[in-house]
């Protein structure tokens with residue numbers, strides 16, 4: 699069980715650092731595209747903190763609350779407001795499907811917010827499950843709505 703949790707943490711931490719490395723490659727973005735890249739990068743930082751914590755089976759309520767708070771603040775309506783119609787320019791990886799499938803895109807943003815809101819108050823076992831769902835929501839949205847740069 700302990701080995702499995704450690705592996706879980708390492709896998710998540712690795713995928714989160716890959717996301718952060720991609721973020722650094724996007725320095726040329728401006729305006730709202732830049733704003734949402736920064737918001738996403740902040741969420742990635744917090745997700746990495748949580749992945750490490752849950753992966754090592756430690757419990758630090760203050761850190762959890764802080765990291766979940768960052769994700770919560772950037773999710774839901776805040777996330778959606780950073781995607782005005784057809785805002786794809788410069789190095790943006792946003793897919794046009796965001797606006798043709800706004801309902802699905804919004805649902806993922808709202809799910810993320812609900813999960814991040816629930817995280818701090820859940821018991822420790824439930825917290826791990828919620829965090830797994832958070833990570834799935836991030837990657838689910840990216841698979842569907844983020845184009846890979848050529």
Ligand code: HEC
Pocket residue numbers: 717718720721722724731734735736738739741742743745769777789790791792793803804806807810832833835836837839840843844
């Ligand atoms: C509702 C959809 C959605 C959710 C949920 C979502 N993202 Fe994103 N994310 C995107 C889109 C779309 C982009 C591409 C934005 C662009 O390039 O204009 C992106 C880009 C990113 C980037 C790259 C930023 C950059 O500088 O290019 C990172 C890192 C990232 N997301 C992390 C996360 C993490 C971590 C989570 C979950 C805690 C998350 N995202 C949740 C849609 C989402």
